Amino acid sequence: xxxxxxxxxxxxxxxxxxxxxxxxxxxxxxxxxxxxxxxxxxxxxxxxxxxxxxxxxxxxxxxxxxxxxxxxxxxxxxxxxxxxxxxxxxxxxxxxxxxxxxxxxxxxxxxxxxxxxxxxxxxxxxxxxxxxxxxxxxxxxxxxxxxxxxxxxxxxxxxxxxxxxxxxxxxxxxxxxxxxxxxxxxxxxxxxxxxxxxxxxx
Amino acid sequence: xxxxxxxxxxxxxxxxxxxxxxxxxxxxxxxxxxxxxxxxxxxxxxxxxxxxxxxxxxxxxxxxxxxxxxxxxxxxxxxxxxxxxxxxxxxxxxxxxxxxxxxxxxxxxxxxxxxxxxxxxxxxxxxxxxxxxxxxxxxxxxxxxxxxxxxxxxxxxxxxxxxxxxxxxxxxxxxxxxxxxxxxxxxxxxxxxxxxxxxxxx
Numbered sequence: 001x002x003x004x005x006x007x008x009x010x011x012x013x014x015x016x017x018x019x020x021x022x023x024x025x026x027x028x029x030x031x032x033x034x035x036x037x038x039x040x041x042x043x044x045x046x047x048x049x050x051x052x053x054x055x056x057x058x059x060x061x062x063x064x065x066x067x068x069x070x071x072x073x074x075x076x077x078x079x080x081x082x083x084x085x086x087x088x089x090x091x092x093x094x095x096x097x098x099x100x101x102x103x104x105x106x107x108x109x110x111x112x113x114x115x116x117x118x119x120x121x122x123x124x125x126x127x128x129x130x131x132x133x134x135x136x137x138x139x140x141x142x143x144x145x146x147x148x149x150x151x152x153x154x155x156x157x158x159x160x161x162x163x164x165x166x167x168x169x170x171x172x173x174x175x176x177x178x179x180x181x182x183x184x185x186x187x188x189x190x191x192x193x194x195x196x197x198x199x200x201x202x
Numbered sequence: 203x204x205x206x207x208x209x210x211x212x213x214x215x216x217x218x219x220x221x222x223x224x225x226x227x228x229x230x231x232x233x234x235x236x237x238x239x240x241x242x243x244x245x246x247x248x249x250x251x252x253x254x255x256x257x258x259x260x261x262x263x264x265x266x267x268x269x270x271x272x273x274x275x276x277x278x279x280x281x282x283x284x285x286x287x288x289x290x291x292x293x294x295x296x297x298x299x300x301x302x303x304x305x306x307x308x309x310x311x312x313x314x315x316x317x318x319x320x321x322x323x324x325x326x327x328x329x330x331x332x333x334x335x336x337x338x339x340x341x342x343x344x345x346x347x348x349x350x351x352x353x354x355x356x357x358x359x360x361x362x363x364x365x366x367x368x369x370x371x372x373x374x375x376x377x378x379x380x381x382x383x384x385x386x387x388x389x390x391x392x393x394x395x396x397x398x399x400x401x402x403x404x
Binding site: 049050061063064065067068069071072073075076085086087088090091092094095097098099101102103136139 | 278296338
């Protein structure tokens with residue numbers, strides 16, 4: 001059995017929840033409440049010395065870092081398109097995983113955290129980096145249906161969460177037509193699950 | 203034939219040069235002079251829209267992002283320990299590739315760029331993040347000979363360059379005994395090549 005240390009509003013955790021939903025895999029959830037600093041407790045730091053969620057535990061093995069967890073799940077599954085075996089196709093996925101961890105994380109996710117959760121930081125700087133992320137992704141999605149090759153991969157799963165909530169950081173998606181199409185395509189995948197179990201208004 | 207768009211003093215480029223040296227693979231080098239802004243030329247942005255080195259071109263295929271290039275080269279080679287096939291072993295490598303791209307890059311590499319090259323930035327912040335990177339790596343290297351498992355992997359290759367020049371950013375390696383041992387082990391690998399072709403004093 002898999003256990004995911006998780007928080008609903010975390011886009012990094014949602015990356016893992018989304019892939020697990022698309023793969024149809026069951027798991028248990030343990031909420032780590034970042035608003036109460038639970039990621040800094042000794043018991044949690046023993047799981048992940050970085051003090052971050054998500055963390056996946058399976059059969060006593062602990063895996064941290066959202067990108068690494070995606071690599072783990074995608075390597076195990078029979079559908080090879082999620083993290084291809086061929087070197088060039090795999091490298092293309094790794095490129096966009098790097099954009100997810102860099103421009104998307106320090107741009108889109110940071111702007112959202114500053115606006116929604118009051119995290120300290122330079123909003124204008126994060127928004128500028130976020131626009132750079134949106135432009136990079138939109139240009140790539142003008143060239144093909146998915147970020148890396150002709151099928152969805154963990155590159156798409158890693159980039160989608162913070163793109164889909166970019167407006168939380170006051171970044172409009174309106175100028176990015178290819179991104180809008182790609183978001184709809186992801187939301188049409190069999191098994192797709194939204195970020196929040198229930199819409200905030202429910 | 204492989205062509206590497208490169209600059210000698212760039213630790214991100216050195217990651218790729220080091221793996222190529224360890225694998226014994228030949229390549230051509232094209233210097234991209236960051237001090238003259240050559241990474242912002244239209245001709246270079248056509249290769250890498252992020253405007254960063256390294257970029258690897260092989261048989262007309264362009265791969266950017268140092269981590270993605272490492273994944274590409276390691277996936278193609280017969281020595282599977284560089285990027286293992288088993289899901290858990292591969293995830294462990296991906297974890298430390300993420301640390302290389304995050305704490306090491308925004309900590310150690312940023313502090314070095316501020317001190318050596320006059321890049322704008324908050325030195326104290328970068329140094330604090332750099333110390334966090336050194337601590338994380340040192341703790342992991344207390345548990346085993348290499349960052350991920352019992353053999354060297356691209357995780358080691360991705361973290362080593364900016365660790366080895368941490369003192370350029372005024373971060374002492376003296377407190378980190380496991381890191382010092384690991385650096386010596388990397389420097390003892392057959393085919394190891396230093397960052398600079400000739401020592402600066404030569």
